[in-house]
Amino acid sequence: MSIDFIVWERHHFDHLKPIWQSIPDNLKGTFFIITQHDNSRDFTDLNRIKNKHIAKSFIEIEDTILSSQNPLVLATFYKVDFLLGINRPMVYVEHGAGQTYIDSPLYYFERKNILLDILPSKRLLEIFQLRYPYSVKRAVGCPALDKWHAEPIFLSNPTPNIALSFHFDRKTLPETRSAYLYFKSAIKALGLQNRWKILGHGHPRIIDQLSPIYAEYKIEIVRNFDNIMNRADIYICDNSSTLFEFASTDRPVVVLNAPWYRRDIEHGLRFWEHADVGVNCDHPDDLLDAIELALADLPEQQAKRNKAVKAVYEYTDGSASQRAANAIVEFASSWESNPGFLYPGTTEKGIRTFLSHSRILPETLAFKCEFHKKEILKAISLINESNPLHIADIEFHFWALALFLCKLGKNAEAKKICTDFYLSFGGSEILSTVFRQVLLAPSQSKPNDTRAPIVSVVIPLYNQGLFLKESVMSVVNQSYSNWELIIVNDGSTDDSLETAQNLAQRYSDQPITILDQTNKGKGCTRNRGVSESIGRYVCILDADDMLGSTYLEEAVSCLEQNPEAGWITPITLQFGRVHHIFYHFDFDLKEMLTVCPSPITSIFRRELWDEVEGFDETMTDREDWEFWIKAAESGWSSLHTETPQFMYRIQEKRFGERSDVNINSKLEIIQRHPWWFKSMSREQLLSLCGQFSTCNFTPEILNAPNVQKMTDLPKNRPIRKRLFKQIKDCWMAQNSLAPQPVVNSKATSLLRLAAHYAEKGDLKKAERYREAALKAK
DSSP states (O other): OOOOEEESHHHHHHOOOOOOOSSGGGGGGEEEEEEESGGGGGGGGGGGGGGGGEESSSSHHHHHHHOOOOOEEEETTOOOOOGGGGGSSSEEESSSSSSTTTTTOHHHHHTTTTTEEEEEEEEHHHHHHOOOOTTTTOOOOGGGGGGHHHHHOOOSSSEEEEEEEOOOOOOTTTGGGGHHHHHHHHHHHHHHSSEEEEEEOOOOHHHHHHHHHHTTTTTOOOHHHHHHHOSSSEEEEESHHHHHHHHTTTOOOEEEETTOOOTTOOOOOTTTTGGSSSEOSSSSGHHHHHHHHHOOHHHHHHHHHHHHHHHHOOOOSSSSHHHHHHHHHHHHHHHSSOOOOOOSSHHHHHHHHHHTTTOOOHHHHHHHHHHHHHHHHHHHTTTBBBBOHHHHHHHHHHHHHHHHHTTTTTTHHHHHHHHHHHHOOOOOOOHHHHHHHHHHHOOOOOOOOOOEEEEEEEEEESOOOOHHHHHHHHHHOOOOOOOEEEEEEOOOOSSHHHHHHHHHHHTTTSSSEEEEOOOOOOOHHHHHHHTTOOEEEEEETTTTTTETHHHHHHHHHHHHHOOEEEEEEEEEEEEEEOOEOOOOOOOOHHHHHTTSSOOOEEEEEEEEEEEHHOOTTTOOOHHHHHHHHHHHHHHEEEEEEEEEEEEEEEEEEGGSSSHHHHHHHHHHHHHHHHHTTTSSOOOHHHHHHSSOOOGSSSSHHTSTTTOOOOOOOTTTOOOOHHHHHHHHHHHHHOOOOOOOOOOOOOOHHHHHHHHHHHTTTHHHHHHHHHHHHHHHH
């Protein structure tokens, strides 16, 4: 067992380096240093680190980091994307004073495998215990300050050295913003005075912005904070742990307060419990006087400074590094002898590996499920318009709960968990990975019943060989076994045909047929596949999409029990460029004239296709939409699945999303079915032509009265109140969602058809539709 360290900013390196040096040599693994933000020359004493790996980006060391199971020590977890994929025990070392903010995100995804927290104070330990109760915590002081705490600092500057610094502008909250712009005028005043030597410093993320200003007023630029600690008599800063670090060496500081720092908000420490660690300055014109007062260092100010330092640092005896190293070594030894539970990475590979290969006791998974259920209940019970929700925090619990339920084989419950989240909070890229695995998870196949109707799955293929394997596997793994698969290669110019042939050979025991033709377009390719099929029911599956494992079974059952239904619309999970659920409601002819009512992967009766003479091969695009309108004209209606059953991949902008293609297709639909649109005004028709078929997810729809927004800081992601209230109530009652009331619009549609044919003089057909409407009522 060895222990690895990783940093990607130089001030993090300053905090971890002394701990690394205190780790026994035989336990030192690799110190990974990423120079994406800082040059390697900016890392002080880098040459003293023997086992180091310097990389320009995380991508260079990704395989090495992800493949190891050794403990990994790091100094931050805030918005660090690569932490999402790590599946190894991690140790977090607080690199500052421990400033926390109320209503700030908790970063559960990034922290999911942090099992040990090394913290500067008992105060922060208690806060972390409330936020992250599952990790071990140790209060050790600040390792980066050991070299100054071990021996008192005695300066003999003939002229006082005054260090001025600003934190970078982090826009999370008003209190995390930089005060630089407000105090910019004071920089000039400091540069022009001759009483003190001024040292210009700044957080690594803002120093390049400050340097030209410092240079303009002949202020010495000092990039390294160690130099500030060694040279400065007074330190001036707005919002940084360096205020407390400098004060811990018993030297005065000046605290800069910008007007946007809210005085009625108590975050603690700098805001505002221990803001008196130094002389407070609220205006640029007062800075020179504040420096004079700080230089005087009155006994009252000394007492306040000492009180603040004791609250921030548990120890200031120069032994924090050794305490931290001892805690890390103890943790590593314990982990080696008795490894604990680790969450998988959030990547698709990580999820698949967890579901198919990892061995975890069912009791452990059940315990974790209960934990995450309780956390979800706790979070949603507190949600209201005055209590903002950070969606990523609750998303973590939904993600983990769905994942563990799927691992336990409880796919129906896992599917419901994912659906609840999507309907309440909108799409999620991270949860989408689990959602897809839940939908694809093979269910127990039923014996092949030769009496069961055959479903013909047709895959039109044009240069989509990259995704074809996933598409084919989603058919092969169906719980319904009486199917055939027809792949129609539409003149692909890449290796798609070869990929299809290899897949057919791999699954040679399955009824897979491959047809090849010159390129003729989507409508023709789909018609070719259906015409060659033998099934009672047909499913068109694009080569980059996938079917839920129980889709055919659910659709066939529904069609067999509802002979009046012409097709089954699957509730659809969009993923890739966007993440949504298409929540298709009941058939409504009026609605389907403005929005495509069903994806092409809806399962329809072969007789329906025969009756409407297939897809119109002359359409520019949207031939599937026009196909459903023709089906409705023939008296057919549709039903939808009860759960998501279709995964629709959204890649780059598709052909049908081009504005010219979109408008031409809408106009072609109107030209082919003018009687349905004659009641629309010119403005309505123009509006129709301007809409995309995915308009049910546009801002206009999301802002409609029945889909209002709740405040969600900081992202303002829409929360659909009606659905969220329903899901929240059911979660609080710990019951299943009540089924949505069914609104049958078939009778209305049939009467409209009857009127249409009566007007055209086809009385026989009109009477047929009137009788059907009476039955539907």
